[in-house]
Amino acid sequence: MRRNRWRGTILFTVILVVMGTTIGLKLYGLGETVAPQAGAAASPSALPSAGSTATAPATPSATSAAPSTTKVVAGVVEQTPYGPVQVEVTFDGTKLVGVRELQSPSDDRRSVSINRQASPILAKEVLASQSAKVDTVSGATYTSEGYKQSVQSAIDQL
Amino acid sequence: MRYLESVMGIPMSIDIRDPGDHGDAARDAFAVLAAADARFSTYLTTSEVSAVNRGEVTADRYSDELREVIEIGTQAADQSGGAFRIRMADGRLDLDGVVKGWAAARAVETLERAGVHNFCLNAGGDVAVVGSPEPPAPWNVGVRSPGDPAQMLAVLAVADAAVATSGAYERGQHIVDGRTGETARGLTSATVVAGDLTTADVLATAVFARGLDGPDWARAHGARGVLALTDDGTLVIVGDLTFACPPKLPL
Numbered sequence: 001m002r003r004n005r006w007r008g009t010i011l012f013t014v015i016l017v018v019m020g021t022t023i024g025l026k027l028y029g030l031g032e033t034v035a036p037q038a039g040a041a042a043s044p045s046a047l048p049s050a051g052s053t054a055t056a057p058a059t060p061s062a063t064s065a066a067p068s069t070t071k072v073v074a075g076v077v078e079q080t081p082y083g084p085v086q087v088e089v090t091f092d093g094t095k096l097v098g099v100r101e102l103q104s105p106s107d108d109r110r111s112v113s114i115n116r117q118a119s120p121i122l123a124k125e126v127l128a129s130q131s132a133k134v135d136t137v138s139g140a141t142y143t144s145e146g147y148k149q150s151v152q153s154a155i156d157q158l
Numbered sequence: 159m160r161y162l163e164s165v166m167g168i169p170m171s172i173d174i175r176d177p178g179d180h181g182d183a184a185r186d187a188f189a190v191l192a193a194a195d196a197r198f199s200t201y202l203t204t205s206e207v208s209a210v211n212r213g214e215v216t217a218d219r220y221s222d223e224l225r226e227v228i229e230i231g232t233q234a235a236d237q238s239g240g241a242f243r244i245r246m247a248d249g250r251l252d253l254d255g256v257v258k259g260w261a262a263a264r265a266v267e268t269l270e271r272a273g274v275h276n277f278c279l280n281a282g283g284d285v286a287v288v289g290s291p292e293p294p295a296p297w298n299v300g301v302r303s304p305g306d307p308a309q310m311l312a313v314l315a316v317a318d319a320a321v322a323t324s325g326a327y328e329r330g331q332h333i334v335d336g337r338t339g340e341t342a343r344g345l346t347s348a349t350v351v352a353g354d355l356t357t358a359d360v361l362a363t364a365v366f367a368r369g370l371d372g373p374d375w376a377r378a379h380g381a382r383g384v385l386a387l388t389d390d391g392t393l394v395i396v397g398d399l400t401f402a403c404p405p406k407l408p409l
Binding site: 139140 | 315
């Protein structure tokens with residue numbers, strides 16, 4: 001019961017935030033429209049990584065009558081304690097179809113992009129969370145018997 | 159107060175934030191984990207599972223605990239279309255994909271019965287949180303990057319839930335897709351948030367085994383949320399996940 005209510009609230013908030021952001025971007029022209037990426041018309045998506053989530057069911061969305069034009073919008077650069085964060089959002093007409101990370105505070109050179117169902121706010125939250133205080137860590141954190149205790153305790157205290 | 163012990167050859171920690179001394183409760187919880195190891199380990203020749211695998215114990219003489227774990231594993235195997243499995247190719251039992259989460263969930267119950275209200279149990283990367291580290295804040299559970307244990311893919315804000323992660327980064331750990339018998343493909347890391355650690359742990363392994371369709375599958379089978387990293391570096395977010403707030407960052 002409590003969980004369901006929580007879910008509803010989160011869903012409502014996410015929808016509200018996505019709507020707000022979309023309208024906000026349009027109203028204030030935050031981040032000028034970048035020229036559509038080369039080959040965008042020919043490729044299924046402007047996001048190189050989007051194909052990887054092709055098995056996931058497409059998010060049902062309002063079938064708008066807006067002409068289907070791909071628009072790529074770069075978000076503003078946000079400063080975090082660990083460095084700048086910037087994402088690039090792809091719209092198909094008025095529908096949000098992708099978010100890509102342009103800059104991240106992560107030293108991990110693996111370019112992590114967010115799946116197409118995620119809102120730009122969610123993508124920003126994910127990136128921002130990387131610099132949050134950590135109480136504990138999920139995922140095995142050791143490679144050998146000898147020092148795993150100390151590694152675990154160190155990571156616990158991060 | 160944080161208590162550390164090595165059980166099943168892996169580091170486990172219990173971080174209790176309630177005031178007072180809860181050392182006895184923590185010791186009892188570790189004892190639950192150690193007892194599970196003694197019963198289910200395939201490395202210990204004295205374990206019940208080893209005896210079963212040597213053909214010394216017939217199914218009608220299995221302990222209640224063994225029956226329960228086999229039941230959980232069988233259900234997960236069925237639901238995952240065979241991607242998750244509890245038997246090796248030769249038919250011997252391999253319950254590692256169930257035991258750690260199941261045992262940790264029992265350790266959590268032990269702590270709760272002892273009257274501990276605010277704690278975080280980390281069983282080698284399988285995490286269960288109860289209460290708050292500092293009310294009303296949620297627990298911040300980092301999901302390690304497969305490439306670097308000190309780097310976080312994301313930090314989740316979690317309250318009264320469990321978080322388990324399966325990754326391709328652990329040396330010697332090869333999760334097999336039971337449908338093909340080959341090493342699972344598609345994901346480098348799969349994290350599941352669920353109501354209890356038994357569910358989270360089994361689902362994380364099953365998501366990893368299933369690959370790219372794993373996250374959506376898990377959502378339909380008891381996961382509250384899934385965070386997965388694909389082989390090509392895409393972060394997939396499914397269901398309800400709350401991300402932790404960094405210090406001093408405008409939303």
